[in-house]
Amino acid sequence: xxxxxxxxxxxxxxxxxxxxxxxxxxxxxxxxxxxxxxxxxxxxxxxxxxxxxxxxxxxxxxxxxxxxxxxxxxxxxxxxxxxxxxxxxxxxxxxxxxxxxxxxxxxxxxxxx
Amino acid sequence: xxxxxxxxxxxxxxxxxxxxxxxxxxxxxxxxxxxxxxxxxxxxxxxxxxxxxxxxxxxxxxxxxxxxxxxxxxxxxxxxxxxxxxxxxxxxxxxxxxxxxxxxxxxxxxxx
Numbered sequence: 001x002x003x004x005x006x007x008x009x010x011x012x013x014x015x016x017x018x019x020x021x022x023x024x025x026x027x028x029x030x031x032x033x034x035x036x037x038x039x040x041x042x043x044x045x046x047x048x049x050x051x052x053x054x055x056x057x058x059x060x061x062x063x064x065x066x067x068x069x070x071x072x073x074x075x076x077x078x079x080x081x082x083x084x085x086x087x088x089x090x091x092x093x094x095x096x097x098x099x100x101x102x103x104x105x106x107x108x109x110x111x112x113x
Numbered sequence: 114x115x116x117x118x119x120x121x122x123x124x125x126x127x128x129x130x131x132x133x134x135x136x137x138x139x140x141x142x143x144x145x146x147x148x149x150x151x152x153x154x155x156x157x158x159x160x161x162x163x164x165x166x167x168x169x170x171x172x173x174x175x176x177x178x179x180x181x182x183x184x185x186x187x188x189x190x191x192x193x194x195x196x197x198x199x200x201x202x203x204x205x206x207x208x209x210x211x212x213x214x215x216x217x218x219x220x221x222x223x224x225x
Contacts (some may be wrong), residue, residue: 001160031211042204042215043158058212090156098211099146099165103156 002027002095004105008046012082012111020079021108023093028073033102034066045070046091083112115140117207117216125222127193134190134219136205144167145209147181152218153201153216164188195223 002024013019023032034046036108047068055068069077078086088111094101116139126132149161162172162212164181172179176193192199200223206213 033212041214042217044215045212048212092158093159096211098210099144101148101160101163103160104212106157109156 002103004027004093004095004103006044006091006093006105006108008108009106010109010111012113013085014089015112017083018079018081019083019110021093021110022079022089023076023078023109025074029095030073031096031098032070032076033056034068034076034078035092035094035104037092037107039088043092044080045110060089080110083110114146115207115209115214117205117214119203119205119216121219122217123220123222128223128225129194130223131191131193132195132221134192134203134205134221136188136190136216138186138188139205140207140209142209145207146211148208148219149188149190149205150215151201151205151210152204155218155225158204161190166175171209177186184216191206195221197223197225199223 005024007022032049035043037043045058046047046061048067049070049075049111067079077104090107090109092104092107094102094104118137147164151159168218169181178188178191202218202220204218205216
């Protein structure tokens, strides 16, 4: 299994600002995923990040709001732009192969005031 | 589109009771994979089990067991002799590719 770290672990941000979340994996992986977990809710996939290509966004999520970078096979960033209180969530990155279990980072708890 | 339904929102049991968490799924794919994850109060997601659509054998791991029935599109999870440390939110998930489709989760509270 992969070991995944995320930075920051939590943050409190002002409305209208942006936050970049980092995800580091201890091994090279092809696919990385970004999920959002709103308070008391399930996980929703934001986008899939494949190294060397543009991220693929799920319905309801757009690149202008959640730009993603994937500069190499062990690292990715997710930016939450122009934040509003509705963006307060846990953001998780994960890695996994097709049909295989995904391993998740510890999450970034974001509160927007 | 794929869908996972966990009808039980919250379950409360007393320690040592057995408890079953239900998971019903929908998919048109013939090849798919089912998962269970545990999310304790600390927040991290812990992988418990993966099952592919061609393997309907039940699985037992210690106090945990899983019952996969394609005929009813269900993948239920039973904890035997529950313990306080089992208190968590449990998610069932489904995929035919890469991204996981999660159910809404079942919050399990085990009291002493």
